[in-house]
Amino acid sequence: MNLRLKLRDKPLSPPQILAFGFITIITLGTVLLMLPISRTVPLSWLDAFFTATSAVTVTGLIVVDTGTAFTTFGQTILMILIQIGGLGFLTFAVMSILFLGKKIRLKERILMQEALNQNSMGGIVRLIRSLFYFAISMELIATALLSIRWIPEYGISKGLFISLFHAVSSFNNAGFSLFNDSLSQYAADPLINIVITLLFVSGGIGFTVIYELMHKKKWRTWTLHTKIMLIGTFLINIFAILSFFILEMNNPHTIGAMPLNEQLWGSFFQGLTPRTAGFNSLDYGDMNNSTLMLTIFLMFIGAGSASTASGIKVTTLIIIILAVFAYLRGRNQVFAFRQRIETEVVIRSLSIIVISFFIVFVAIFMLSVTEDLPMMAVVFEAFSAFGTVGLSVGITDQLSSIGKPIIMFLMFIGRVGPLTIAFSLARSKPPHISYPKGEIFTG
Amino acid sequence: MNLRLKLRDKPLSPPQILAFGFITIITLGTVLLMLPISRTVPLSWLDAFFTATSAVTVTGLIVVDTGTAFTTFGQTILMILIQIGGLGFLTFAVMSILFLGKKIRLKERILMQEALNQNSMGGIVRLIRSLFYFAISMELIATALLSIRWIPEYGISKGLFISLFHAVSSFNNAGFSLFNDSLSQYAADPLINIVITLLFVSGGIGFTVIYELMHKKKWRTWTLHTKIMLIGTFLINIFAILSFFILEMNNPHTIGAMPLNEQLWGSFFQGLTPRTAGFNSLDYGDMNNSTLMLTIFLMFIGAGSASTASGIKVTTLIIIILAVFAYLRGRNQVFAFRQRIETEVVIRSLSIIVISFFIVFVAIFMLSVTEDLPMMAVVFEAFSAFGTVGLSVGITDQLSSIGKPIIMFLMFIGRVGPLTIAFSLARSKPPHISYPKGEIFTG
Ligand SMILES: [K+]
Numbered sequence: 001m002n003l004r005l006k007l008r009d010k011p012l013s014p015p016q017i018l019a020f021g022f023i024t025i026i027t028l029g030t031v032l033l034m035l036p037i038s039r040t041v042p043l044s045w046l047d048a049f050f051t052a053t054s055a056v057t058v059t060g061l062i063v064v065d066t067g068t069a070f071t072t073f074g075q076t077i078l079m080i081l082i083q084i085g086g087l088g089f090l091t092f093a094v095m096s097i098l099f100l101g102k103k104i105r106l107k108e109r110i111l112m113q114e115a116l117n118q119n120s121m122g123g124i125v126r127l128i129r130s131l132f133y134f135a136i137s138m139e140l141i142a143t144a145l146l147s148i149r150w151i152p153e154y155g156i157s158k159g160l161f162i163s164l165f166h167a168v169s170s171f172n173n174a175g176f177s178l179f180n181d182s183l184s185q186y187a188a189d190p191l192i193n194i195v196i197t198l199l200f201v202s203g204g205i206g207f208t209v210i211y212e213l214m215h216k217k218k219w220r221t222w223t224l225h226t227k228i229m230l231i232g233t234f235l236i237n238i239f240a241i242l243s244f245f246i247l248e249m250n251n252p253h254t255i256g257a258m259p260l261n262e263q264l265w266g267s268f269f270q271g272l273t274p275r276t277a278g279f280n281s282l283d284y285g286d287m288n289n290s291t292l293m294l295t296i297f298l299m300f301i302g303a304g305s306a307s308t309a310s311g312i313k314v315t316t317l318i319i320i321i322l323a324v325f326a327y328l329r330g331r332n333q334v335f336a337f338r339q340r341i342e343t344e345v346v347i348r349s350l351s352i353i354v355i356s357f358f359i360v361f362v363a364i365f366m367l368s369v370t371e372d373l374p375m376m377a378v379v380f381e382a383f384s385a386f387g388t389v390g391l392s393v394g395i396t397d398q399l400s401s402i403g404k405p406i407i408m409f410l411m412f413i414g415r416v417g418p419l420t421i422a423f424s425l426a427r428s429k430p431p432h433i434s435y436p437k438g439e440i441f442t443g
Numbered sequence: 444m445n446l447r448l449k450l451r452d453k454p455l456s457p458p459q460i461l462a463f464g465f466i467t468i469i470t471l472g473t474v475l476l477m478l479p480i481s482r483t484v485p486l487s488w489l490d491a492f493f494t495a496t497s498a499v500t501v502t503g504l505i506v507v508d509t510g511t512a513f514t515t516f517g518q519t520i521l522m523i524l525i526q527i528g529g530l531g532f533l534t535f536a537v538m539s540i541l542f543l544g545k546k547i548r549l550k551e552r553i554l555m556q557e558a559l560n561q562n563s564m565g566g567i568v569r570l571i572r573s574l575f576y577f578a579i580s581m582e583l584i585a586t587a588l589l590s591i592r593w594i595p596e597y598g599i600s601k602g603l604f605i606s607l608f609h610a611v612s613s614f615n616n617a618g619f620s621l622f623n624d625s626l627s628q629y630a631a632d633p634l635i636n637i638v639i640t641l642l643f644v645s646g647g648i649g650f651t652v653i654y655e656l657m658h659k660k661k662w663r664t665w666t667l668h669t670k671i672m673l674i675g676t677f678l679i680n681i682f683a684i685l686s687f688f689i690l691e692m693n694n695p696h697t698i699g700a701m702p703l704n705e706q707l708w709g710s711f712f713q714g715l716t717p718r719t720a721g722f723n724s725l726d727y728g729d730m731n732n733s734t735l736m737l738t739i740f741l742m743f744i745g746a747g748s749a750s751t752a753s754g755i756k757v758t759t760l761i762i763i764i765l766a767v768f769a770y771l772r773g774r775n776q777v778f779a780f781r782q783r784i785e786t787e788v789v790i791r792s793l794s795i796i797v798i799s800f801f802i803v804f805v806a807i808f809m810l811s812v813t814e815d816l817p818m819m820a821v822v823f824e825a826f827s828a829f830g831t832v833g834l835s836v837g838i839t840d841q842l843s844s845i846g847k848p849i850i851m852f853l854m855f856i857g858r859v860g861p862l863t864i865a866f867s868l869a870r871s872k873p874p875h876i877s878y879p880k881g882e883i884f885t886g
């Protein structure tokens with residue numbers, strides 16, 4: 001009774017609820033994956049925990065082969081964990097309330113606001129209902145399209161299941177595949193390439209962008225956010241595809257020996273996948289160091305806010321670039337498309353980048369102590385986990401029993417959001433004192 | 444006549460003069476080092492160019508052994524290049540004017556202001572005269588102290604020369620040594636350890652700090668800059684020494700097999716040297732990956748503004764950390780020691796870090812294409828060059844003829860200052876239009 005009162009006095013903050021929600025689902029997932037009915041092979045608790053974390057955080061790093069180590073039941077568990085993790089347990093919670101006919105309370109609205117990164121409260125409920133319909137429709141349409149390839153190959157029931165699994169995994173940017181070489185055998189298949197990338201790009205660009213595209217037809221009515229996301233995503237993707245092609249065209253282990261048509265499909269897919277999708281149609285263990293460096297950069301950026309993607313986000317990167325250019329040009333305000341970006345947003349972006357980089361750096365440092373693996377592979381793995389991307393040069397199952405929890409921690413922080421975590425640790429009242437200006441030199 | 448008028452119409456900007464000055468001295472140095480009188484072995488123009496760049500930018504990365512490949516004449520040339528690079532050709536130019544009795548003109552004052560990173564113009568001339576005296580006194584006192592060790596070992600004239608060379612190289616944070624294993628044979632020698640570190644720390648902390656310490660006795664009269672530099676330097680050094688000791692104490696190739704006394708001296712020296720001194724008393728090729736990661740971080744930070752050191756600077760790092768904490772605590776101003784740090788200074792710090800990181804990242808990316816060396820070694824080398832540190836795991840002479848110019852470019856940018864370079868490329872007028880606030884989400 002006393003305890004309950006105490007809990008009421010100090011309610012959990014939204015980020016704490018978010019984090020505890022994820023932890024609960026991961027724990028539940030771990031137990032379910034350990035059930036004999038879920039798996040075909042012996043599985044350690046750590047590996048089950050790792051797999052559940054990877055699924056709920058929609059990362060896709062794996063320590064056992066998804067297609068062979070798990071039964072259809074186990075794979076279905078994974079698919080559900082991915083769906084919950086991707087759309088957000090929050091959205092699910094709210095949708096249940098909506099479907100049960102209850103009115104949404106203010107506290108839950110604030111919760112959603114944090115989770116979806118929305119600044120204004122109006123329209124949140126409508127937004128979430130809309131995104132739920134959107135997600136399910138996209139996944140079902142994609143399942144139908146993917147069946148065209150996989151039903152002839154695997155029969156109706158298995159073909160349908162494989163199609164559904166990959167549709168859910170793609171839309172939620174989870175990167176889990178039932179094939180042991182991800183999508184490598186379909187590297188030159190236009191249907192698979194197009195359906196999968198369309199899914200993960202529309203899942204990753206952010207629901208507010210999708211929502212706006214569906215409801216407003218004219219460019220000038222869109223928010224600055226939508227404009228920047230669309231143009232930023234387009235430019236980054238073009239840059240990534242071209243770079244990949246140039247860097248790998250002479251590498252005989254990847255696209256070097258392929259006909260041009262396959263080279264282009266390979267570059268297209270590998271150009272898009274690092275910003276949190278995590279499927280691969282070529283083997284990252286065979287790629288040049290330069291390609292791995294480029295991929296690390298793309299994995300750190302990630303895709304859009306309020307999406308199934310992680311990373312620092314495209315907008316954060318662009319705001320920082322705009323702020324630096326504005327500073328160099330002696331301007332005291334940052335703007336884009338004739339709209340002003342407030343200083344507070346710049347400082348927020350700065351904080352996201354600094355905290356993110358700090359977390360990844362500390363993790364890499366710890367891994368350099370605990371793991372006896374090539375540094376390039378370790379650095380790649382850490383950025384992949386933090387961006388919840390799931391690409392790997394192939395060392396995930398070789399990580400030590402300290403290395404795996406470090407990577408799990410990165411996936412968790414990456415998905416919940418480094419700023420969300422930092423906020424919940426550091427919140428305090430602003431002071432009412434004003435201080436005189438101090439003299440300080442930098443750089 | 445027309446050309447002269449044109450040059451007068453568009454005078455070079457201070458950063459351009461700074462850059463061209465460095466280029467001129469490097470070119471001159473290259474030619475002098477190629478003279479048969481300067482060297483004992485054949486030397487390619489690229490290697491001479493590399494060595495001159497390394498000396499003028501006070502980096503200390505070497506492609507030939509300084510002690511054996513150059514004659515005493517060549518070594519004297521190097522010492523002079525280091526002195527010019529370290530104190531700044533600017534300071535030299537101004538001092539010549541002062542000694543010639545000419546009055547300093549406004550334009551030259553602005554030039555010094557850029558070079559010394561001083562915000563107010565008053566006292567600049569006094570400051571520079573003072574730093575010149577300070578530098579020369581430090582170097583001469585240190586030469587006398589080092590002679591205690593090196594005259595008995597090498598005789599009077601050679602002993603004195605070795606002492607003077609290392610005094611100049613230390614104070615200017617150049618990291619050039621006449622011994623082929625840097626200071627490894629003196630790893631446990633208290634005299635060498637203390638004199639060398641005192642020199643490079645006092646050269647690296649920034650002349651404005653030294654000047655203030657000499658002229659103001661009370662803590663509360665010091666500028667915020669001096670307070671932050673002193674406390675920041677102290678904390679970072681303690682952290683670095685302790686970390687080094689913990690990370691390497693079980694490594695038999697470095698300090699693992701040494702008696703405690705030598706372990707502590709080794710940790711002390713290696714803890715201090717990465718923030719741009721660049722001497723080493725232990726071999727970095729033998730160190731753990733974790734130690735290399737820590738060292739990369741320290742090399743990127745560097746030491747103080749307006750000093751013989753490079754890197755992003757201690758104050759820049761601390762401002763960013765303070766800004767992030769202030770943001771997380773919901774404060775709209777950043778402060779330290781009851782003084783406010785203006786938003787413009789925060790944005791400036793942000794710009795320094797972003798531009799610096801971008802330059803190093805692009806360089807590493809290019810090196811990953813051109814070099815066939817372990818990535819960890821390449822990353823270490825790039826950060827070492829950018830911070831004009833000069834530490835290496837031993838790959839400098841194995842760099843390709845494209846790799847060497849990339850490293851030279853990093854040393855040059857690192858010394859001239861990434862922000863200085865960026866400013867000279869991007870300068871333009873601020874607009875007089877005000878834009879409405881745009882909606883954008885980050886992270
Ligand atoms: K993923």
Ligand SMILES: [K+]
Nearest residue numbers: 502617721832
């Ligand atoms: K140096």
